[in-house]
Each structure stands twice: as C-alpha cells, then as structure tokens.
Amino acid sequence: MAEDTLSATSITNNLGTRFIGRRVLYYPSLTSTMEVAKEEARQGAVEGTVVIADEQTGGRGRLKRAWLSPRGNIALSIILYPSLSCLSSLIMLASLAVVHSIESTTGLKPQVKWPNDVLIKGKKVCGVLIESDVQRTKVSYSIIGIGINVNLKLADFPEIQPVATSLSDELRKEVSRLSLVRHLLVEVERLYLTLSAGGSLYEEWRSSLVTLGKKVRVTADETVYEGVAESVARDGSLLLRSLDGKLTKIVAGDVTLRD
Numbered sequence: 001m002a003e004d005t006l007s008a009t010s011i012t013n014n015l016g017t018r019f020i021g022r023r024v025l026y027y028p029s030l031t032s033t034m035e036v037a038k039e040e041a042r043q044g045a046v047e048g049t050v051v052i053a054d055e056q057t058g059g060r061g062r063l064k065r066a067w068l069s070p071r072g073n074i075a076l077s078i079i080l081y082p083s084l085s086c087l088s089s090l091i092m093l094a095s096l097a098v099v100h101s102i103e104s105t106t107g108l109k110p111q112v113k114w115p116n117d118v119l120i121k122g123k124k125v126c127g128v129l130i131e132s133d134v135q136r137t138k139v140s141y142s143i144i145g146i147g148i149n150v151n152l153k154l155a156d157f158p159e160i161q162p163v164a165t166s167l168s169d170e171l172r173k174e175v176s177r178l179s180l181v182r183h184l185l186v187e188v189e190r191l192y193l194t195l196s197a198g199g200s201l202y203e204e205w206r207s208s209l210v211t212l213g214k215k216v217r218v219t220a221d222e223t224v225y226e227g228v229a230e231s232v233a234r235d236g237s238l239l240l241r242s243l244d245g246k247l248t249k250i251v252a253g254d255v256t257l258r259d
C-alpha cells in the first residue's frame with residue numbers, strides 16, 4: 001500500500017520549492033478549500049499558500065456545478081498573486097502541472113480537454129477551478145483549485161462512473177497522494193516561474209489538447225455551439241468553426257466531444 005498520509009509537514013518537508021507549498025493548511029474535512037483559500041488571500045496570505053483537505057463536503061466545480069470530493073482524492077487550492085498578463089495562462093499552467101505530475105508519479109499519459117479538464121482514456125480524472133479577484137488592472141488574488149480522483153472506486157459512484165475515472169481504477173492499485181501532491185506543487189512553481197519570467201505555456205498546452213480537430217458541442221452562457229474545435233488562441237479561448245464556416249471565439253464553456 002502506498003504511503004498516503006497527508007499533513008502540512010509531510011507535504012512541506014524538503015519540498016525544494018521557493019514559495020509554492022512552503023505554507024500548507026491541512027484539514028481532515030472542509031466544505032471547500034476554495035472558501036478557506038479565498039479568506040486567506042483576502043487576509044494577505046503569503047503567495048504559494050496551499051489549502052488541502054482529505055475530504056470536502058461542499059466541493060465546487062466549474063459552471064456552478066458540485067464537485068464530488070470523498071476521502072482518497074486530492075482536493076487543494078493554491079493562492080497566487082499573478083500579474084494581469086499571466087492571468088489567462090493560469091488555466092494552461094494548472095492543467096499542464098497536473099498532466100506532468102500524474103505522468104511522473106504513475107506513468108499514465110493524461111490529456112487535456114479544453115479548457116482544463118484532465119482526462120485519461122477519454123474519462124475525467126481531474127478538474128480545475130480558477131477564481132480571481134481583479135480590481136481595475138491589478139489582480140488582487142487568484143486561487144487555483146485542483147481536484148484529482150486518486151484512490152477512488154468509480155463503481156461506488158455510479159452517478160459519475162460513465163464520464164470519470166481515477167488513478168487507482170486505471171492502475172488497479174493505490175497511488176500515493178503525498179507523492180502526487182508534492183510533484184504537483186513543484187510543477188506549479190516551475191511553470192509559474194516560467195510565466196512570470198515572460199515565458200509561454202501556450203504551445204505545450206495546445207499540443208496536449210485532445211479537443212482540437214474534433215467535432216464538439218460547446219455550451220457557453222446558455223448558448224450551444226456545434227462545430228469543429230479548430231484551434232485555441234494564445235489567451236486560451238477556443239476557436240470553433242461552425243458548419244456554416246463561421247469562426248467563433250469562446251472564452252469559457254463546457255465541451256462535449258462528438259463522434
């Protein structure tokens with residue numbers, strides 16, 4: 001059985017990062033790590049503070065959905081104070097950090113479904129929720145929330161079984177959440193430093209997208225678009241080519257891949 005005890009010190013000890021995960025707030029159970037992280041950010045918590053819970057009782061997903069977050073999974077939020085120019089790249093940063101850390105911890109090869117769902121063999125293994133507070137031209141804070149299905153038996157959760165998977169279901173053995181969290185934090189810092197130094201994550205994120213070239217249905221602000229996911233813009237928006245040839249730029253939405 002993999003070493004799997006999460007605590008502030010087990011995550012922080014010898015992590016080797018400069019600021020991400022130097023301060024960790026661990027909770028056995030929370031409503032949502034997003035709420036605690038937001039309060040911490042408003043109080044001026046140091047950048048890189050991580051709020052992590054073994055279980056969330058009111059986990060939140062994108063587009064006002066609920067996020068199932070039982071024990072055995074990873075549920076964490078990271079507090080950042082990025083510049084406005086980095087803000088749109090945080091979706092790229094988060095999904096790439098998850099892909100890299102899953103790859104290096106398990107050998108599995110995840111892909112990204114626009115904008116930042118992480119899939120394994122077409123099923124969702126991780127969701128990312130980014131909430132930012134922007135005042136005029138300054139970002140007050142950004143919270144990156146990451147939920148990964150790690151040691152979860154999908155057979156126990158029939159409501160999501162058709163569309164979701166977990167690392168343990170894929171590998172048929174348990175995975176160390178501690179090791180995965182530590183890899184993830186190191187990756188988040190590496191990619192964040194790249195962005196802060198003016199580097200780009202666009203090319204790598206674009207090539208990790210399973211969405212491009214596929215027929216898709218996109219729901220955005222209660223409008224449904226259908227067409228081919230032709231490309232993504234450098235700000236992370238999806239460029240959708242409809243049947244009538246029109247190109248639509250979609251900033252946020254939910255994509256269903258069609259055959």
Ligand code: BTN
Binds near residue numbers: 059060067069126
């Ligand atoms: C999604 O795919 O809809 C995004 C899911 C994000 C879930 C994570 S779990 C940690 C953090 N706390 C929450 O309540 N949500 C995010």
